[in-house]
Amino acid sequence: MSPLSADLLRIESVSKRFGAVQALSEVSFCVSQQEIVGFAGENGAGKSTLIKILAGIHTADQGAVFLNQKPYAPKDPNAAGRAGLAVFHQEIPICPHLSITANIFLGTQMPKRHFMPDWRVMEARCVDLYRVLLDEDVNPRALIRDVSAAERQLALLVRVLSREAKLIILDEPTTALTPPEVGRLFRVIQNLRAKGISFIFVSHMLEELVELSDRIVVLRDGRHIGTLAREAFELGTLSGMIAGRTLTPPTRDLPSSEQRTVLDVRNLSLTGHFSSVTFSLRAGEILGIAGLTGSGRSVLVRSLFGLHKVESGEVTINNRQIRIRSPHDAIRQGIGYIPEDRKTLGLFPHQDIKTNLYIARTAQRADLLFKDTAGMRDSAASMKKELSIKFRHEDDLIGSLSGGNQQKVLLSRWLLLKPAIILMNEPTRGVDVGAKKEIYDLMFALTLRGFSFIITSSAIEELLVLSDRVLVMNRGRVRTILNRAEATKESIIHAATT
Amino acid sequence: MQRLPESTYAGKGRANDARHPTSGFRGAWSRAFLMRDFGIAVVALLIGLGFSLASPVFLSTYNLLNLLRQTAELGIIAMAMTMLIISGEFDLSVGAIYAVTGVVTGLLAKRFGLEIWAAAICGLASALILGLLNGLLVTTTKINSFIATLSTMMVYRGIAMVLSQGQPISSFQFETAFFDIMGRGKGFGTIPVPIFWMAAWGVLLFLLLHRTAFGVKLYATGDNPEAATLAGIKITQVKRVGFLITSLAAGLAGLVSLGYLKTVTPTQGTGLELEAIAAAVIGGTSMAGGVGSIVGTFIGTFIMAEVRTGLVLLGTDAYIQDAFVGLVIALAVIVNIKLTDRRNAKG
Numbered sequence: 001m002s003p004l005s006a007d008l009l010r011i012e013s014v015s016k017r018f019g020a021v022q023a024l025s026e027v028s029f030c031v032s033q034q035e036i037v038g039f040a041g042e043n044g045a046g047k048s049t050l051i052k053i054l055a056g057i058h059t060a061d062q063g064a065v066f067l068n069q070k071p072y073a074p075k076d077p078n079a080a081g082r083a084g085l086a087v088f089h090q091e092i093p094i095c096p097h098l099s100i101t102a103n104i105f106l107g108t109q110m111p112k113r114h115f116m117p118d119w120r121v122m123e124a125r126c127v128d129l130y131r132v133l134l135d136e137d138v139n140p141r142a143l144i145r146d147v148s149a150a151e152r153q154l155a156l157l158v159r160v161l162s163r164e165a166k167l168i169i170l171d172e173p174t175t176a177l178t179p180p181e182v183g184r185l186f187r188v189i190q191n192l193r194a195k196g197i198s199f200i201f202v203s204h205m206l207e208e209l210v211e212l213s214d215r216i217v218v219l220r221d222g223r224h225i226g227t228l229a230r231e232a233f234e235l236g237t238l239s240g241m242i243a244g245r246t247l248t249p250p251t252r253d254l255p256s257s258e259q260r261t262v263l264d265v266r267n268l269s270l271t272g273h274f275s276s277v278t279f280s281l282r283a284g285e286i287l288g289i290a291g292l293t294g295s296g297r298s299v300l301v302r303s304l305f306g307l308h309k310v311e312s313g314e315v316t317i318n319n320r321q322i323r324i325r326s327p328h329d330a331i332r333q334g335i336g337y338i339p340e341d342r343k344t345l346g347l348f349p350h351q352d353i354k355t356n357l358y359i360a361r362t363a364q365r366a367d368l369l370f371k372d373t374a375g376m377r378d379s380a381a382s383m384k385k386e387l388s389i390k391f392r393h394e395d396d397l398i399g400s401l402s403g404g405n406q407q408k409v410l411l412s413r414w415l416l417l418k419p420a421i422i423l424m425n426e427p428t429r430g431v432d433v434g435a436k437k438e439i440y441d442l443m444f445a446l447t448l449r450g451f452s453f454i455i456t457s458s459a460i461e462e463l464l465v466l467s468d469r470v471l472v473m474n475r476g477r478v479r480t481i482l483n484r485a486e487a488t489k490e491s492i493i494h495a496a497t498t
Numbered sequence: 499m500q501r502l503p504e505s506t507y508a509g510k511g512r513a514n515d516a517r518h519p520t521s522g523f524r525g526a527w528s529r530a531f532l533m534r535d536f537g538i539a540v541v542a543l544l545i546g547l548g549f550s551l552a553s554p555v556f557l558s559t560y561n562l563l564n565l566l567r568q569t570a571e572l573g574i575i576a577m578a579m580t581m582l583i584i585s586g587e588f589d590l591s592v593g594a595i596y597a598v599t600g601v602v603t604g605l606l607a608k609r610f611g612l613e614i615w616a617a618a619i620c621g622l623a624s625a626l627i628l629g630l631l632n633g634l635l636v637t638t639t640k641i642n643s644f645i646a647t648l649s650t651m652m653v654y655r656g657i658a659m660v661l662s663q664g665q666p667i668s669s670f671q672f673e674t675a676f677f678d679i680m681g682r683g684k685g686f687g688t689i690p691v692p693i694f695w696m697a698a699w700g701v702l703l704f705l706l707l708h709r710t711a712f713g714v715k716l717y718a719t720g721d722n723p724e725a726a727t728l729a730g731i732k733i734t735q736v737k738r739v740g741f742l743i744t745s746l747a748a749g750l751a752g753l754v755s756l757g758y759l760k761t762v763t764p765t766q767g768t769g770l771e772l773e774a775i776a777a778a779v780i781g782g783t784s785m786a787g788g789v790g791s792i793v794g795t796f797i798g799t800f801i802m803a804e805v806r807t808g809l810v811l812l813g814t815d816a817y818i819q820d821a822f823v824g825l826v827i828a829l830a831v832i833v834n835i836k837l838t839d840r841r842n843a844k845g
Contacts (some may be wrong), residue, residue: 327727329728359714
């Protein structure tokens with residue numbers, strides 16, 4: 001352990017209560033100079049509350065926080081920033097229509113020339129900052145809206161670093177990033193640590209925590225359960241600590257190869273995205289689709305749901321050749337789709353749980369028929385029981401549910417239509433460890449009832465756990481289809497990249 | 499293991515368990531408090547109370563009926579506009595469609611000697627055609643509907659001006675029940691007919707929005723269009739129907755106006771579109787789509803009429819009245835937001 005004098009941040013028995021809920025109780029730990037501390041815990045474990053106390057959004061009921069040996073109790077996020085602490089949230093607060101330079105200098109004393117901001121000076125400084133801080137090149141005039149999510153994060157990093165941030169809290173920084181971008185972000189973070197910056201890194205992705213952190217602090221039900229040092233990192237231990245129980249990896253029996261074919265795709269092509277894609281899907285099977293970003297895997301899945309119009313090829317469902325021109329068509333033919341981003345593509349935030357759960361059936365209902373409130377309530381009740389969704393009342397807004405339960409509502413939406421095939425893009429993104437396992441178990445149970453899944457995921461581990469076979473896309477073509485015995489992390493990466 | 503829902507510290511908690519409270523008086527009170535349109539109903543009552551203290555005439559049956567009669571046309575349009583705004587679109591051309599309907603009906607009846615009911619049906623048909631054009635323009639080009647209907651507003655107003663050559667059409671010479679049925683008659687001896695039209699249209703839209711599958715699709719389309727598409731809702735179709743309903747409302751209001759005034763001017767209804775949007779917003783409709791109700795908008799319309807009538811009764815200078823209505827819009831929206839916040843915080 002590093003000596004006390006090197007502690008950048010020290011948290012001493014901090015507690016916080018919201019009404020009847022004890023969000024944090026007597027949490028203590030410290031962050032040293034040049035250290036990356038991982039934060040692990042399920043939704044509701046207290047991570048967000050702790051971060052919000054550090055960021056000056058909440059104040060602690062009890063306990064003390066020291067930053068650089070000085071008592072630290074920021075009144076608001078600006079005070080936290082002045083003290084040298086910066087927080088990155090999942091939604092990046094940045095002005096999309098302004099340039100990278102403008103975003104970095106926004107709110108500071110801008111260099112002036114003839115009373116006007118001197119952009120030439122600022123752009124030069126911006127390029128310098130990128131070089132010195134990140135060892136990266138940048139186009140300082142690029143508009144934020146034109147650059148990728150990864151570039152935006154870097155711009156925000158540069159912004160806070162140019163304001164003397166010493167401790168940066170990253171709250172789920174990788175959810176919007178592709179694997180290569182995650183790698184780049186991690187390199188940048190490690191570089192910055194070498195330059196004296198400390199980080200608190202919050203993620204649901206245990207692999208990422210293990211890869212990046214020097215230590216991992218585990219919170220559960222508002223308590224500090226334990227801290228793992230780098231030598232003791234092990235995924236099983238970690239997920240056990242997070243969930244408070246031992247999680248056995250889900251397993252299941254393979255569906256027999258005599259099962260009938262549900263979906264048959266022949267020579268499907270869409271110029272610029274994929275060509276001559278041929279595969280089939282059996283009843284009760286989970287087919288994983290792997291591939292790098294740009295390999296055509298997500299466009300392929302979206303095309304099967306009618307979101308892109310394919311140019312040639314045949315799709316047969318249950319021995320009937322069909323044409324899919326829109327999601328509406330796809331649903332009628334027995335296909336359901338769970339998108340990668342629950343919030344922006346899946347949920348209706350101002351509607352209640354039962355409406356969200358029943359919406360795909362409502363969509364198939366004739367406009368002038370009554371909306372079938374009884375059906376909504378019955379379905380909500382039966383799905384609540386069947387998928388053990390946790391909610392108080394079906395009239396509550398969908399936003400009152402945790403990520404895992406929201407995902408179950410989306411799954412129920414399709415189960416109600418009894419589709420032959422469910423397409424899932426990133427089945428467990430933003431879902432905590434316990435709920436992830438529940439969703440996997442649920443999918444396995446559903447396959448036994450004859451539902452078939454096609455899944456894509458940027459996490460190869462997830463594909464390996466779930467899939468009976470893995471189809472690997474490479475530059476728009478099916479490179480290979482691996483069965484369960486052949487599919488390993490190495491074989492998939494090999495097929496995807498060569 | 500009690501798991502804290504995410505929303506508790508995201509600050510978005512809702513009054514979920516309080517929405518189905520225990521029985522008894524407190525239960526009844528909190529149920530009323532939690533009703534969707536409670537906040538705005540309180541505002542309407544307070545304003546009414548204020549004016550009735552200031553002027554005893556305000557609460558008389560005559561005044562209230564008169565007030566409702568005057569606001570019927572706005573109410574008909576605003577309630578339809580609410581449905582369109584819920585679906586995520588606007589229609590600024592309703593005032594112009596309202597004028598076109600009147601002009602077409604008046605011209606066909608007077609100049610071309612068409613039976614007035616047939617002329618009225620042609621008028622409504624022309625309103626529907628204009629609404630269809632709005633819907634096609636917005637859904638095929640994806641232009642923001644604010645801009646698209648701003649342009650059609652000017653085009654449609656031009657049509658009304660050209661057709662009528664800028665002149666009012668009046669002094670219809672034939673005997674017909676049309677004017678009584680559309681505007682001048684009274685039901686049960688006292689209630690002006692426009693109120694019945696507003697009520698009937700309101701009930702129809704209420705059922706459509708709050709009870710049918712179409713209503714759910716409308717909310718879903720405005721709340722999250724991408725998610726609605728992925729759930730299999732044909733959002734372009736939903737929006738087109740929304741534009742049709744709004745234009746039909748404008749047409750109906752145009753006929754009510756023609757019936758009551760026995761005259762039509764090509765400039766009538768200027769500014770009606772903004773009043774309709776204001777009424778919807780006062781009633782709690784979200785400009786971002788996905789939130790709103792027919793009853794709320796009705797109360798919103800009622801508040802605007804209350805203020806106008808009240809100011810007249812108080813003998814206020816006519817020139818200051820619009821300014822007051824503007825203030826009331828802002829105040830009503832603020833109070834409604836505050837009450838909604840308190841209701842949401844009550845969970």
